[in-house]
Amino acid sequence: ETGVTQSPTHLIKTRGQQVTLRCSSQSGHNTVSWYQQALGQGPQFIFQYYREEENGRGNFPPRFSGLQFPNYSSELNVNALELDDSALYLCASSEVSGVTYEQYFGPGTRLTVT
């Protein structure tokens, strides 16, 4: 069983640029969530996708957007990058079943905005 993978591992961008981060969900999982983890902080929920539709969103501006594909892989896009967007971006996949569904995290993409 393949776990959650993310690419790239590290990325350096300049303020104002756009970035796309990618996530491949664990086999059999139809839900993906994205989190931002600033240095020394806990992860903050960005949004979740279920069967290619946005299923919930945290307190992030519209320049954070996403896609989920039929094979349940996913992208996180961030436009007009700001210095504060520098963080570890985590993707988590899950299979919706029952009241609670366990989320499996990828290793993350470290984004640095200069």
Place this chain on the structure above:
Amino acid sequence: GNSVTQMEGPVTLSEEAFLTINCTYTATGYPSLFWYVQYPGEGLQLLLKATKADDKGSNKGFEATYRKETTSFHLEKGSVQVSDSAVYFCALKLAGAGSYQLTFGKGTKLSVIP
């Protein structure tokens, strides 16, 4: 709103010492509670969980009991090892339809010295 408060770190212990990391939460409704662990340079791994009051989650010698009366979910381990050195995150997730996200605490860094 929903929130998780963890004890401030870092925590430094000698090998075989007893570990307690305090976690309290504020939530509307009845959340499920989780402990995640993050090893250096890696994503988050689920350590244990509890879905209702008085449940005890356990894994790899770690335990935590869901205490509704004190809104707490303290993590304990009787004898820590150097390999337990990591950052530990307490998290909650609301039950039921429309509950999408994990809400994390800020994390507690544990260092175990030989």
